[in-house]
Amino acid sequence: NAGVTQTPKFRVLKTGQSMTLLCAQDMNHEYMYWYRQDPGMGLRLIHYSVGEGTTAKGEVPDGYNVSRLKKQNFLLGLESAAPSQTSVYFCASTGTSGENYEQYFGPGTRLTVT
Amino acid sequence: AQRVTQPEKLLSVFKGAPVELKCNYSYSGSPELFWYVQYSRQRLQLLLRHISRESIKGFTADLNKGETSFHLKKPFAQEEDSAMYYCALLPGTYKYIFGTGTRLKVLA
Numbered sequence: 001n002a003g004v005t006q007t008p009k010f011r012v013l014k015t016g017q018s019m020t021l022l023c024a025q026d027m028n029h030e031y032m033y034w035y036r037q038d039p040g041m042g043l044r045l046i047h048y049s050v051g052e053g054t055t056a057k058g059e060v061p062d063g064y065n066v067s068r069l070k071k072q073n074f075l076l077g078l079e080s081a082a083p084s085q086t087s088v089y090f091c092a093s094t095g096t097s098g099e100n101y102e103q104y105f106g107p108g109t110r111l112t113v114t
Numbered sequence: 115a116q117r118v119t120q121p122e123k124l125l126s127v128f129k130g131a132p133v134e135l136k137c138n139y140s141y142s143g144s145p146e147l148f149w150y151v152q153y154s155r156q157r158l159q160l161l162l163r164h165i166s167r168e169s170i171k172g173f174t175a176d177l178n179k180g181e182t183s184f185h186l187k188k189p190f191a192q193e194e195d196s197a198m199y200y201c202a203l204l205p206g207t208y209k210y211i212f213g214t215g216t217r218l219k220v221l222a
Contacts, residue, residue: 004157040123042214043158043200051207055199058209090158094208101146101204105158 001026006091013081013113020030021076021109023051023091031094032059035101036087043090049074061105079112116141116205120213127191128221135216137175137201146204147184149175150212153197161199162188171195191220197218 006113013019023032035058040047045058047066055066063085065077074093076086091106117140127133139145142174149161162170164184175186184201201213 033210035212040214042120043212045209045211048209092158102148102156102160102163102201102209103150103210107157 003027004051004091004093004104004106006017006089007107008041008107009107010110011112012056013078013111015113018079018111019081019111020078021089021111023074023076023106024072025074025091025093025104026072027095027104028071028091029093029095029104030071031096032068033092033094034074034076035090036060037108038087039089043044046076046089081088081111083113085111086113087111116203116211117213118203118213120199120201120216122216122221123214124217124219126221129193130165130190131220133186133188133191133220134193135199135201135218137184137204137213138181139184139201140183141203141205143206144183145177147177148173148202148204149184150200150202151197152177152200158200160185164177188210191218193220196201196220 023045033048035043049055052071089109092103119138130167148159151161152158173188200215203211
């Protein structure tokens, strides 16, 4: 099993450009998440999904959109990138079986907006 | 408000010295608490969770409901323990709350 994968690994955007980050998991997990990691700020939740076709806002959703059309995929979109969105983005997933609430993380996407 | 506080951004200790990474939480219910670790150039991974009361890589963490703390401890630090450590709270929903993280540096 590949676990949680993210594409791309690195990306440089100019202000105003758009892009989509793809997260995929092969563990049949119901819950998926997008976080951003910034120095001194820790991990902050952008959006999350509790199942196929559903999404919800996290702590810092402004400037981002998400979609979960398939259970295994969770897409994060930036419609008009801003320098404040320079960050490392992590996707994660969690199963709902038993009491195993462990989050499985992807390797991260390093995004720079100039 | 639900919150996780890790007061130290950086903790430096010498190899063989004891380590304690502090974590305090704010939550009125019965908490699910976790420690995640991120080694250099690797993804975050679960280190331990309070419900399993286990010891992983020599680390332990005890939930103290009176002090609302979940400090991570290890009696003898090793160089390979150098990493970023995050405390996380799962407050009854599937929306995790992470602390700001503590970078542990173990000096030779």
